[in-house]
Amino acid sequence: MxxxxxxxxxxxxxxxxxxxxxxxxxxxxxxxxxxxxYMLYKLLNLGLKVQxxxxxxxxxxxxxxxxxxGARCDVESMEYSYSFSKELxxxxxxxxxxxxxxxxxxxxxxxxxxxxxxxxxxxxxKARSAHYDEARKEWEIKTDAGDLxxxxxxxxxxxxxxxxxRPRFEGxxxxxxxxxxxxxxxxxGVDFSGKRVGIIGTGSSAVQATPxxxxxxxxxxxxxxxxxxxxxxxxxxxxxxxIDDIKANYPGIWARATKSRVGMxxxxxxxxxxxxATPEERELEFSKRWAKGGAGxxxxxxxxxxxxxxxxxxxxxxxxxxxxxxxxPITAKILSPEITLxxxxxxxxxxxxxxxxxxxxxxxxxxxxxxxxxxxxxxQTTDGEYQxxxxxxxxxxxxxxxxxxxIDIRGRSGMALRDKWADGxxxxxxxxxxxxxxxxxxxxxxxxxxxxxxxxxIEHHVDWITDCITFxxxxxxxxxxxxxxxxxxxxxxxxxVAKDTLRYKCDSWYVGANIPGKKRVxxxxxxxxxxxxxxxxxxxxxxxxxFVVS
Ligand code: NAP
Numbered sequence: 001m002x003x004x005x006x007x008x009x010x011x012x013x014x015x016x017x018x019x020x021x022x023x024x025x026x027x028x029x030x031x032x033x034x035x036x037x038y039m040l041y042k043l044l045n046l047g048l049k050v051q052x053x054x055x056x057x058x059x060x061x062x063x064x065x066x067x068x069x070g071a072r073c074d075v076e077s078m079e080y081s082y083s084f085s086k087e088l089x090x091x092x093x094x095x096x097x098x099x100x101x102x103x104x105x106x107x108x109x110x111x112x113x114x115x116x117x118x119x120x121x122x123x124x125x126k127a128r129s130a131h132y133d134e135a136r137k138e139w140e141i142k143t144d145a146g147d148l149x150x151x152x153x154x155x156x157x158x159x160x161x162x163x164x165x166r167p168r169f170e171g172x173x174x175x176x177x178x179x180x181x182x183x184x185x186x187x188x189g190v191d192f193s194g195k196r197v198g199i200i201g202t203g204s205s206a207v208q209a210t211p212x213x214x215x216x217x218x219x220x221x222x223x224x225x226x227x228x229x230x231x232x233x234x235x236x237x238x239x240x241x242x243i244d245d246i247k248a249n250y251p252g253i254w255a256r257a258t259k260s261r262v263g264m265x266x267x268x269x270x271x272x273x274x275x276x277a278t279p280e281e282r283e284l285e286f287s288k289r290w291a292k293g294g295a296g297x298x299x300x301x302x303x304x305x306x307x308x309x310x311x312x313x314x315x316x317x318x319x320x321x322x323x324x325x326x327x328x329p330i331t332a333k334i335l336s337p338e339i340t341l342x343x344x345x346x347x348x349x350x351x352x353x354x355x356x357x358x359x360x361x362x363x364x365x366x367x368x369x370x371x372x373x374x375x376x377x378x379x380q381t382t383d384g385e386y387q388x389x390x391x392x393x394x395x396x397x398x399x400x401x402x403x404x405x406x407i408d409i410r411g412r413s414g415m416a417l418r419d420k421w422a423d424g425x426x427x428x429x430x431x432x433x434x435x436x437x438x439x440x441x442x443x444x445x446x447x448x449x450x451x452x453x454x455x456x457x458i459e460h461h462v463d464w465i466t467d468c469i470t471f472x473x474x475x476x477x478x479x480x481x482x483x484x485x486x487x488x489x490x491x492x493x494x495x496x497v498a499k500d501t502l503r504y505k506c507d508s509w510y511v512g513a514n515i516p517g518k519k520r521v522x523x524x525x526x527x528x529x530x531x532x533x534x535x536x537x538x539x540x541x542x543x544x545x546x547f548v549v550s
Pocket of ligand 1: 071072073074075161200201202203204205206208223224225226345366371394395396397450509514
């Protein structure tokens with residue numbers, strides 16, 4: 001990996017370690033990803049007794065598990081960073097515009113060690129259940145490692161894209177080769193040299209992994225069910241001057257991010273509709289953004305995600321680029337998406353379409369000829385059999401609800417969260433759910449989360465939860481719980497706002513369509529971060545309106 005100078009100093013660590021899980025904690029945090037790390041930092045600084053439990057053997061959350069070849073950030077690293085500490089912002093230096101998974105892990109570890117957080121995290125410890133004890137007004141959290149914690153607050157920092165969509169193919173056990181999940185990649189890596197490799201999926205994970213595996217493998221077959229759009233990242237090392245400039249201008253960048261629907265200060269948001277521009281203007285604008293690379297392409301015009309005709313202009317531009325890049329016209333055609341641009345999250349790549357020009361890469365359309373089963377020597381589709389030594393499943397996640405529903409969470413009267421959410425998640429602001437007092441879900445369903453730079457959404461939620469806990473403490477109350485009406489209205493609002501976007505109609509993980517049997521509900525809040533922040537602030541200003549504080 002690329003490691004440039006990163007850290008030069010250590011600062012602010014003013015709390016003592018005093019955690020014994022036989023005592024009642026103020027807060028138990030599940031997960032040591034970016035959300036859990038910052039939540040821990042904030043609550044320790046309030047002087048609370050806090051414990052984090054983490055399934056992995058290290059911090060980083062989804063970045064810890066997703067160490068597949070080519071894994072890197074698709075939000076620019078200089079803003080895929082915590083903003084809460086001026087010192088941290090100046091101290092840490094990213095090496096590339098989009099950093100590798102390994103460098104992101106280094107950053108997460110740097111933050112944890114800089115602020116002295118590691119002693120409060122118990123690794124290799126998976127939350128199995130969290131039950132609310134109404135008499136004691138405490139949460140009782142049990143782990144797979146046999147621990148039992150009691151805590152006043154139960155904070156779920158379990159991540160939005162962390163519960164892996166595991167393969168359910170018939171015959172998986174009969175496959176004689178090796179197989180791997182991008183979302184649970186082995187630490188020791190995988191040797192692809194000379195091997196016949198198959199990768200199932202063409203979402204962000206596969207789009208990042210494909211060019212890298214193609215370089216290492218003897219032969220790579222990409223099994224594509226639905227073609228998606230990918231924009232070149234134009235990743236490159238960051239120059240010293242650029243880094244200094246960004247570091248000097250962070251306050252302005254965060255101010256812009258706060259006003260941005262997607263919480264990104266770097267992305268220039270278009271100010272008019274695509275159809276208000278002439279074809280020549282559009283061509284120029286899309287070309288400028290294609291040349292710059294990254295997610296800014298989708299923000300060229302205000303109506304790309306709300307107007308079919310506007311969307312078509314951007315979609316056509318990308319399809320023309322695919323035809324330009326991919327030499328074989330049949331492969332180019334199969335790679336050309338038929339879906340609306342952005343309805344499945346757009347991918348950001350480094351040489352994805354170019355990889356199909358290699359002699360050792362083939363594309364198989366399993367949309368028209370589906371995978372029937374795995375067999376001893378590979379994959380059988382309705383069209384034939386593909387002989388493979390290694391299969392990589394890049395099939396995504398049970399997004400937003402999967403990690404929460406994987407834990408047996410029970411609130412008042414033993415109500416199970418997964419039963420309550422059987423017809424889709426019901427939350428108030430994505431932060432809390434009625435019947436589950438003193439439980440918070442960081443970037444939970446019903447909040448902007450995955451529709452924003454998630455670091456901004458995480459920081460917003462953690463700050464809000466910290467203020468809320470401070471309020472409860474100061475008001476000498478002991479419980480806070482979303483009320484039914486507020487939750488009902490918010491859940492409906494999340495659905496109503498989503499209906500105005502083109503994303504609503506498409507089969508994607510945004511609506512749970514990638515998981516067989518999952519209720520189709522639009523999961524994140526699509527009203528934009530500024531509107532959402534205002535709503536959260538308004539709730540606080542009105543004395544936690546919509547919550548019952550007792
Ligand atoms: P994904 O976008 O859900 O893609 C999963 C892929 O697997 C899709 O192409 C899907 O096809 C295919 N698939 C699923 N089940 C299949 C089956 N039974 N047969 C054939 N194909 C099947 O998952 P992902 O690529 O892991 O990305 C998920 C999200 O994680 C991204 O959208 C992004 O938000 C995040 N992510 C971010 C980064 C980053 O750089 N920051 C990197 C990776 C992921 P269909 O489309 O037909 O369902």
